[in-house]
Amino acid sequence: MEPSAQSRPAQADWLPEDFLQSLRAFQESRALLTSIELDVYTAVGSGATAAEAAARLGTDPRATEMLLNALVALGTVSKQEDVFRNSPLAERFLTEGCAADARPAMMHIVHMWDRWSTLTECVRRGTSVTYQEPEERDPKWTLAFIAAMHANALQRAAPVAEAIGLEGVRRLLDVGGGSGAYAIACAQAAPELAAEVLDLPRVVRIAERHIAQAGLSGRIRTRVGDLREDSFGGGWDLILLSAICHMLSPEENLDLLQRCRAALGPGGRVAIQDFLLEPDKTAPRQAALFSLNMLVGTPGGASYSRSEYAAWLAQAGFEEIRHVPLSGPSALMIGRRCS
Numbered sequence: 001m002e003p004s005a006q007s008r009p010a011q012a013d014w015l016p017e018d019f020l021q022s023l024r025a026f027q028e029s030r031a032l033l034t035s036i037e038l039d040v041y042t043a044v045g046s047g048a049t050a051a052e053a054a055a056r057l058g059t060d061p062r063a064t065e066m067l068l069n070a071l072v073a074l075g076t077v078s079k080q081e082d083v084f085r086n087s088p089l090a091e092r093f094l095t096e097g098c099a100a101d102a103r104p105a106m107m108h109i110v111h112m113w114d115r116w117s118t119l120t121e122c123v124r125r126g127t128s129v130t131y132q133e134p135e136e137r138d139p140k141w142t143l144a145f146i147a148a149m150h151a152n153a154l155q156r157a158a159p160v161a162e163a164i165g166l167e168g169v170r171r172l173l174d175v176g177g178g179s180g181a182y183a184i185a186c187a188q189a190a191p192e193l194a195a196e197v198l199d200l201p202r203v204v205r206i207a208e209r210h211i212a213q214a215g216l217s218g219r220i221r222t223r224v225g226d227l228r229e230d231s232f233g234g235g236w237d238l239i240l241l242s243a244i245c246h247m248l249s250p251e252e253n254l255d256l257l258q259r260c261r262a263a264l265g266p267g268g269r270v271a272i273q274d275f276l277l278e279p280d281k282t283a284p285r286q287a288a289l290f291s292l293n294m295l296v297g298t299p300g301g302a303s304y305s306r307s308e309y310a311a312w313l314a315q316a317g318f319e320e321i322r323h324v325p326l327s328g329p330s331a332l333m334i335g336r337r338c339s
């Protein structure tokens with residue numbers, strides 16, 4: 001017999017499952033990060049039991065089996081009669097000698113974990129509590145960081161060069177140019193163009209390797225410098241600031257843009273590529289979250305809105321300021337030195 005409405009127990013008032021899943025999402029993330037940190041997929045190779053994988057990794061067999069079972073649940077490995085095998089994704093991107101090795105770039109996300117663990121304290125204090133100057137960091141950190149930037153740039157650099165428009169550009173300065181991927185794409189798109197990549201000493205050495213591999217050492221040179229205080233010389237047709245402004249505070253960005261303007265020839269342009277927030281700064285989602293990435297990682301960086309960039313460009317004396325949407329979460333802001 002159905003209980004009457006009055007005798008039926010009240011439905012427990014509790015949090016919705018999708019909210020709880022978001023709270024627990026770190027468990028999935030951490031399992032995947034550990035699989036990359038340990039190089040589990042290389043250990044699984046063409047198929048391995050947990051004991052075999054543990055022997056290759058030098059890890060505990062019971063714990064390795066627990067991790068592998070969880071990775072089956074997450075879809076990066078499969079399991080049949082105690083033998084684990086890599087998924088097509090793991091096989092293609094996450095094993096030694098694979099077709100498109102993403103492991104060095106993914107190590108950057110592994111390193112982000114430590115910083116994000118300090119978010120609560122960063123919100124209390126208003127700034128990163130673990131900040132180290134780039135050249136003081138473990139060289140492995142820098143290698144992973146630039147590998148991640150390079151992987152991203154390989155997808156974006158050619159369309160970004162096209163969106164900026166390189167007609168008439170003979171001299172390009174890529175400030176904080178990282179691996180050199182953007183300067184390389186620009187030089188490949190415009191045969192008359194010569195470029196300079198300015199970055200920190202360790203990073204310039206990485207850029208030089210990529211530039212040489214692209215056969216462009218004759219047209220792209222590098223310069224060790226500090227983008228926070230150096231003068232950028234003069235006579236540039238285009239200065240690129242790709243993924244730079246989010247590292248800096250509003251005051252530092254204004255100062256940077258003023259130095260860029262001073263270094264451009266008449267008619268020269270500055271092109272900023274970055275996450276651009278909506279005016280209320282709550283979207284796009286990736287840009288809003290990335291702002292926290294800058295809170296935990298820099299003294300004063302953040303994601304900024306299109307109107308903030310436009311205001312700094314105008315204050316620095318740029319004209320013909322325009323916004324150029326791109327596919328993906330980033331966009332361009334371009335300004336011209338007219339006089």
Ligand SMILES: C[S@@+](CC[C@H](N)C(=O)[O-])C[C@H]1O[C@@H](n2cnc3c(N)ncnc32)[C@H](O)[C@@H]1O
Nearest residue numbers: 149153176177178199200203225226227242243
């Ligand atoms: C987020 S990465 C962007 C790299 C590249 N522009 C791109 O879009 O792929 C920031 C770059 O700025 C460089 N950088 C950071 N601080 C710097 C400084 N004080 N002076 C020069 N370069 C700096 C980093 O080494 C890194 O290459």
